[in-house]
Amino acid sequence: MESNDPKEExxxxxATVREYVSEQLEFGLFEAEINESEPEQKYADLDxxxxxxxxxxxxxxxxxxxxxxxxxxxxxxxxxxxxxGEAPGADEDRQGEPFVGRAGKLxxxxxxxxKFTREDVYxxxxxxxxxxxxRNPAPDEVETCSPYLIRQITLxxxxxxxxxxxxxxxxxxxxxxxxxxxxGKFHEYALTKQSENPPVVMPTFxxxxxxxxxxxxxxxxxxxQQVMEYLENHKS
Ligand code: SF4
Numbered sequence: 001m002e003s004n005d006p007k008e009e010x011x012x013x014x015a016t017v018r019e020y021v022s023e024q025l026e027f028g029l030f031e032a033e034i035n036e037s038e039p040e041q042k043y044a045d046l047d048x049x050x051x052x053x054x055x056x057x058x059x060x061x062x063x064x065x066x067x068x069x070x071x072x073x074x075x076x077x078x079x080x081x082x083x084x085g086e087a088p089g090a091d092e093d094r095q096g097e098p099f100v101g102r103a104g105k106l107x108x109x110x111x112x113x114x115k116f117t118r119e120d121v122y123x124x125x126x127x128x129x130x131x132x133x134x135r136n137p138a139p140d141e142v143e144t145c146s147p148y149l150i151r152q153i154t155l156x157x158x159x160x161x162x163x164x165x166x167x168x169x170x171x172x173x174x175x176x177x178x179x180x181x182x183x184g185k186f187h188e189y190a191l192t193k194q195s196e197n198p199p200v201v202m203p204t205f206x207x208x209x210x211x212x213x214x215x216x217x218x219x220x221x222x223x224x225q226q227v228m229e230y231l232e233n234h235k236s
Contacts, residue, residue, distance in 0.1 A: 042147035048077050048155050051148065055128050061144040063129035069096035073124030073152055080231055081116065082158035082199070083107065084149065085206060086167040087127035087137055098123045103207040107164070110207070114224055122156050124149060126171050137167055146171055150191050158199050159234055160227055161189060165206030172201050179203055184223050186230070202227050 071088040091101030163169040166179040174190035182203040204223040
């Protein structure tokens, strides 16, 4: 029977909430919800193909409104070497593939100079949809989209990730240090608790930057030589 006494109603409500909370804790449900919000845990039950399917219909941030394609990533799902850029541009948005414009052609040339093909490596971006007018990614867009990339990296398990440009380097290394200060050195990948063979990250300049600053090509080539040497010394 319902009570008309407000104090008694209040005490009943507290008892019900306490019972509910203890049940949730007993079954680990609160813990599951907390883990769900961790970027590393998001999409933890999806393989690469299911992850791609999920991304293709993603409307989690405003970038879905103007996109023609979701540019998920291409290449070898078991690649030792992964390249990560910032976001798709106009050509990539049209074709649904990362790095296919002028900057993409330059990246393909760099990959060939390293004695690989695009099919040997895996290529992706931090953002899967094009920011309008090629503006910089907004922090909330990076935060919303990056769990896709984090899951891609967990599934592919590369030995090295080459971070192309400032946005990719800052996200993968969880830092605000400039790309000029980061490049040329191996760093720890910051976004995994994977204890067995975690990838190392080599930040370098973005190919689009190289198109405007030809002299920086020499630095990028030095960085890629270090990458080749690392792969040679860590053959499985
Ligand atoms: S940018 Fe990423 S989070 Fe935003 S709509 Fe595209 S896939 Fe979803």
